[in-house]
Amino acid sequence: MAAETRTPPSAWIDAGLTALAAGGPDAVRVEVLAKALGVTKGGFYGHFADRGTLLEEMLVTWERMSTDLLFESVESEGGDARAKIRRAGLLAGERLLPIDLAIRDWARRDPAVAERLRRVDNQRMDYLRSLMREIFTDEDEVEARCLLAFSLLIGKHFMAADHDGRSRDEVTELAGALLLGGGPVLEPGSRVPGAG
Numbered sequence: 001m002a003a004e005t006r007t008p009p010s011a012w013i014d015a016g017l018t019a020l021a022a023g024g025p026d027a028v029r030v031e032v033l034a035k036a037l038g039v040t041k042g043g044f045y046g047h048f049a050d051r052g053t054l055l056e057e058m059l060v061t062w063e064r065m066s067t068d069l070l071f072e073s074v075e076s077e078g079g080d081a082r083a084k085i086r087r088a089g090l091l092a093g094e095r096l097l098p099i100d101l102a103i104r105d106w107a108r109r110d111p112a113v114a115e116r117l118r119r120v121d122n123q124r125m126d127y128l129r130s131l132m133r134e135i136f137t138d139e140d141e142v143e144a145r146c147l148l149a150f151s152l153l154i155g156k157h158f159m160a161a162d163h164d165g166r167s168r169d170e171v172t173e174l175a176g177a178l179l180l181g182g183g184p185v186l187e188p189g190s191r192v193p194g195a196g
Contacts, residue, residue, distance in 0.1 A: 016033060066120050135180065
């Protein structure tokens with residue numbers, strides 16, 4: 001008889017993060033996650049004492065993905081500071097944004113989550129500052145550009161405005177070029193190379 005394969009804790013955490021991104025912390029339910037994983041909920045309790053333990057492990061995982069793993073991924077590709085800032089923005093947007101937005105909403109109602117979010121945002125801002133200092137020397141300018149870049153990454157997803165014939169990606173690329181003080185700034189009516 002073959003040994004039963006247990007669903008690893010990381011699978012429960014990943015399923016929990018997916019549910020969180022889709023519906024907030026109330027969507028993270030053991031029964032729902034078990035169904036999504038195609039297992040019984042009994043296996044859950046072999047790894048986690050309760051739902052609260054899972055939520056904590058999800059936050060730990062998100063924090064590591066949002067800081068250490070993100071920074072390592074950006075640095076491993078090399079390049080100058082502008083390339084690293086762009087890469088960090090792309091990776092954060094592709095991999096983390098849905099989870100980030102759910103955690104930001106959750107943090108409005110939970111002080112412990114808000115404190116963890118503050119810690120993650122501070123680490124991200126510190127990393128961004130270190131890169132911006134390679135481009136700009138004035139500390140006030142560095143801080144302002146970091147705030148604008150971080151706000152662009154998060155805030156653009158809350159805007160519903162049209163962009164006068166340009167796509168959101170094109171305008172984001174323009175904004176990034178302005179923030180980083182380099183790269184092409186488009187003429188009216190032109191398109192960003194590679195933008196969709």
